[in-house]
Amino acid sequence: MSAPTPSNFNLVDYLSQRRELVEAALDASIPVVYPEKIYEAMRYSLLAGGKRLRPILCLAACELAGGTIEMAMPTACALEMIHTMSLIHDDLPAMDNDDFRRGKPTNHKKYGEDIAILAGDGLLAYAYEHVAIETQQVPPEQVLKVVARLGHAVAATGLVGGQVVDLESEGAEDVTLSTLNFIHAHKTGALLEASVLSGAELAGASQDLLNRCSKFARNIGLAFQIIDDVLDVTATSEKLGKTAGKDVAAQKATYPSLWGIPESKRQAQHLIEEAKAELAVYGEQSAPLQALADFITSRQS
Amino acid sequence: MSAPTPSNFNLVDYLSQRRELVEAALDASIPVVYPEKIYEAMRYSLLAGGKRLRPILCLAACELAGGTIEMAMPTACALEMIHTMSLIHDDLPAMDNDDFRRGKPTNHKKYGEDIAILAGDGLLAYAYEHVAIETQQVPPEQVLKVVARLGHAVAATGLVGGQVVDLESEGAEDVTLSTLNFIHAHKTGALLEASVLSGAELAGASQDLLNRCSKFARNIGLAFQIIDDVLDVTATSEKLGKTAGKDVAAQKATYPSLWGIPESKRQAQHLIEEAKAELAVYGEQSAPLQALADFITSRQS
Numbered sequence: 105m106s107a108p109t110p111s112n113f114n115l116v117d118y119l120s121q122r123r124e125l126v127e128a129a130l131d132a133s134i135p136v137v138y139p140e141k142i143y144e145a146m147r148y149s150l151l152a153g154g155k156r157l158r159p160i161l162c163l164a165a166c167e168l169a170g171g172t173i174e175m176a177m178p179t180a181c182a183l184e185m186i187h188t189m190s191l192i193h194d195d196l197p198a199m200d201n202d203d204f205r206r207g208k209p210t211n212h213k214k215y216g217e218d219i220a221i222l223a224g225d226g227l228l229a230y231a232y233e234h235v236a237i238e239t240q241q242v243p244p245e246q247v248l249k250v251v252a253r254l255g256h257a258v259a260a261t262g263l264v265g266g267q268v269v270d271l272e273s274e275g276a277e278d279v280t281l282s283t284l285n286f287i288h289a290h291k292t293g294a295l296l297e298a299s300v301l302s303g304a305e306l307a308g309a310s311q312d313l314l315n316r317c318s319k320f321a322r323n324i325g326l327a328f329q330i331i332d333d334v335l336d337v338t339a340t341s342e343k344l345g346k347t348a349g350k351d352v353a354a355q356k357a358t359y360p361s362l363w364g365i366p367e368s369k370r371q372a373q374h375l376i377e378e379a380k381a382e383l384a385v386y387g388e389q390s391a392p393l394q395a396l397a398d399f400i401t402s403r404q405s
Numbered sequence: 406m407s408a409p410t411p412s413n414f415n416l417v418d419y420l421s422q423r424r425e426l427v428e429a430a431l432d433a434s435i436p437v438v439y440p441e442k443i444y445e446a447m448r449y450s451l452l453a454g455g456k457r458l459r460p461i462l463c464l465a466a467c468e469l470a471g472g473t474i475e476m477a478m479p480t481a482c483a484l485e486m487i488h489t490m491s492l493i494h495d496d497l498p499a500m501d502n503d504d505f506r507r508g509k510p511t512n513h514k515k516y517g518e519d520i521a522i523l524a525g526d527g528l529l530a531y532a533y534e535h536v537a538i539e540t541q542q543v544p545p546e547q548v549l550k551v552v553a554r555l556g557h558a559v560a561a562t563g564l565v566g567g568q569v570v571d572l573e574s575e576g577a578e579d580v581t582l583s584t585l586n587f588i589h590a591h592k593t594g595a596l597l598e599a600s601v602l603s604g605a606e607l608a609g610a611s612q613d614l615l616n617r618c619s620k621f622a623r624n625i626g627l628a629f630q631i632i633d634d635v636l637d638v639t640a641t642s643e644k645l646g647k648t649a650g651k652d653v654a655a656q657k658a659t660y661p662s663l664w665g666i667p668e669s670k671r672q673a674q675h676l677i678e679e680a681k682a683e684l685a686v687y688g689e690q691s692a693p694l695q696a697l698a699d700f701i702t703s704r705q706s
Contacts, residue, residue: 109581136445139566139569139570139573141569141573142561142565142566142569143561146561165592182496186530186659189526190526193522193523193526196522197423198517198519198522199495199522216499217499217570219569219572221494221499221500221522222494222565222568222569224526225490225491225494225526225529225557225559225560225565226560226565226566227524228526228529228530228558229555229556229560229565230558230560230561231485231556231562232533232552232553232555232556232563233552233553233555233556233557234556235552236549236552236553236556241547242549244544244546244549245544245545246547248545248548248549248552249537251533251534251536251537251549251552252533252534252537252538253529253532254533254534255531255532255533255534255535255537256534257527258527258530259526259527259528259530259534260440260444260447260527260531261531262530262537264443264523264526264527264530265440265443265527267523268440268443268523269440269521271519271520272440272442273478277672280567301562327549350472355472371678378559395492398434
């Protein structure tokens, strides 16, 4: 059963206000000091726009669980730092070898490979310091849980593990649905799930809410990836702000290549409906997360 | 005033026993599961031997401050994971382009550049999770301080910042002593200092002891680097387990190039004596750290 998105919730305004808060917090999180080049390189990618979906999910989950934006903002910023690290390293010549990202030259095209590697390392390490130092009004044992969760979501148990299987599967003709699911549950899903769960955890959410958030996040994470694959086939590079058609060129297994485009869209829609049903019990309070779930299937870039 | 190393302390036995404990803990910290390749790549570099100086310093400082080995072991392992990450990334073709490390092919020579980048990322992220989850019998606010300290020591404020200035200074003819000091205080010193301070912090050390540990660690960190530079000139590649003479070949500014070898050795010795004097007030209890300080100037590899 899918819960309808409450009609009086204006997602466009909500996203624009939240993005503004997140941008301001990210901008303030990394000042430029000596040696300037590395701080500029980190800021170049961190402040390059983007949807800020992970921070916004984190803030929304924290509020749903009864917490405040202030409690979750350092973690929200850390999630974006970690996500940015993964983009910088994924774009490297030894990895996906991408020249453009979010409509701008990739970090290594702008600063060189050595600085790009270090900018990623710096963002990853700093993310944990930022959470540990800046989180206010949350008991330290809950902050520690969030530190552990972020680590788990990025390490070989998460994003890094998904990326490895993705690299191994490139060009292979016999990639199964379960391998494809593993890749995306780890490469994209783990950090999206951590975004929602860490937000809820900071506010001391009940185990029931954490379970619901987990199911919600897994579903929207997978739907997000299916739509990403679809957009790689159907959208232009200009619209995406990165090279379109890369998956086909790299002979990557994708959901459209397994299911075709109409079925991929249907599956994504079904996942979103299930996700929304998990939070329906929270009624109006869950409006932002409900609308964010819809946003994922309707987005064009 | 220098404190003599207590004569009844057997450093060789101590190091060998501590290394054994650390090796066992590191071995247990990362099991091999699917996708095996990334776990094997992380273990390949993490378990490649090495002096385990950072973990041993961390354990020793924790004991000096009245704590136990068990309290500090997860942090000790995390320090070695972080150190290993920095070695894997430093060895990459885009960085120092080294083929050998600890007498074995470097991670990217063995597993490829893509996996080496990811193995480093995985170790860095996992280090924080490991500290957050595995640390026992320490109040969570003290564990959080250690998380913050480790982040600070690796990010642009530490190791990454030092590496950036090192890269910028390569081939430059006008590298000043203060730039050289900056490089090493950050590239090597920050993590060594974090090793000692995090150990003391886990045991709830007084501010006076933390201050003494900080001075101790800064001095031995700088002495360590001076001796590293000297060994790069005087030792063979076989003995070092890595390529010797790299600094001269890369036209790197080093302490021997600024001061000559005899003066470099004198400066290192002076720093060690000052370091030891900081802890002399703790008498016999500080014997392990005193002996470790001496070990740094006397080492041949």
